[in-house]
Amino acid sequence: MWRCIVSDGFNINLNAAAAGNMRKIPGRHRRVLILFSVLLLPLSITLSSTVASSTSVSPLSNPAMNAPGYTSDPLGDLTNQIGHLGFTQYPSTFASVSENESTATITVYVTSLDATMENAMTAEDAVGKVAFVIVPKTLSELDALHALTTDDMPDLTSHGIDARVWHAELLTGREYIGVLNLTANQTNYIDQVLGASNVDVENLAPGQVPVSTASRTNDTAPFNGGDSIENTSSGPFCTSGFGATIGSTSVLITAAHCFALNSSVINGLNGTGGFASIGSVSHRDMAYQGTDTETINGSSSDLIWSGVIGSPTEAFVSGYTSSPAGDQVCNSGSASGEVCGITISSTTIYTGLGTCITVLVDGSNRTECHLIYATAASGAIANESGDSGGPVFRFSGSNLEATGIVSASTMNDTVNCVYNTNQICYNDLYYTAISTTLNEWGATLKTG
Secondary structure, three states, X not given: OOEOOOOOOOOOOOOOOOOOOOOEEOOOOEEEOOEEOOEEOOOEEEOOOOEOOHHHOOOOOOHHHHOOOOOOOOOOOHHHHHHHHHHHHOOOOEEEEEEEOOOOEEEEEEOOOOHHHHXXXXXXXXXXXEEEEEOOOOHHHHHHHHHHHHHHHHHHHHOOOOEEEEEEEOOOOEEXXXXXXOOHHHHHHHHHHHOHHHEEEEEEOHHHOOOXXXXXXXXOOOEEEOOEEEOOXXXXXXXXXXXXXXXXXXXXXXXXXXXXXXXXXXXXXXXXXXXXXXEEEEEEOOOOOEOOOEEEEOXXXXXXXXXXXXXXXXEEOOEEOOOOOOOEEEEEEOOOEEEEEEEEOOOOOOOOOEEEEEEEEOXXXXXXXXXXXXXXXXXXXXXXXXXXXXXXXXXEOOEEEEEEEEOEEOOOOEEOOOOOOOOOEEOEEEEEEHHHHHHHHOEEEOOO
């Protein structure tokens, strides 16, 4: 699992057994022992390379999960299990899977129906809960189209095309591309490069792409997800996650290894920024086999920062969703900026506790669970020192949906950084599932 062991200039201490295998995440010194070979992300954190079986771990025990407003997912881990089955056993027809918690139903998207596959996915606990929808392309075909679009984006940019968002459309089998102030000539060029039958190009008016005078380091209330946060004007930094409410109280979610309970948190980055006061840490999970999450009492928005470092824009959060294997997610960290194309692993997320890791928090070893593992393409960035606590999300159509909170990365899986060459960047990412986080704190995600 990973808590992006990012080193914003801070080194993480490791046990002798773990030395050389992990690194701490920006912001705090933590020792990672074993349980999965990954790094923690919010502060600089490092994990060791031993894998622990999450199936032997008892259920999460945290008093907050008994708080008013706590609800459990009626489908449990069934959606992920079906997604794993489709991804590994039926790649020639499987496209995606989604769930509706309110109706306790699951939708499986395939390119054609197959009796063997249907029987496998509707067996036992899934009886009466699964419906199938036919779509034009498989997951691998959608990924290939998205990769092609991403590879051609520099060429589109060089022709004055200001594409602000692009992603595969599950139901149409086409790539959606949203362009600021799109012209007819630009549409024709995109069709020429990518093929008119492969893309849906849409004009985005300036009002559809919010631009603020604020930034990740100089934000004002209500604060966005993706802000750089620290607890002193010169201390280690992390990233704010999603805005939420607990009862009537506004909070920002981030990683538990970032700040101690009751710590004051400000908006800033290594001694730079506006240093606006956000609030103080109100809830922090330090339980055995708990989550790597905490909440900051303070004014939060229903927006997260998106886009590259130096040119951030704001994007509304439309809701939250699960993390089926094979789907791609994005990380919007205050160090890395928005990085996408991070693919959820098919091997690490299909048990009730997810992946577990042991790390050093506040001077003691702690076992943390409910982590999901994902990797970027070879040589690409999935996480960077200082991203810990930041928002992980994916697109459903044109909707941006929350999936998790950045936690860690594998220390020896480093890649070259693009913007901050004095930082450490990683090719993989561990993040805490957002549904588990909201349930734990009895929180409601802010959406727009």
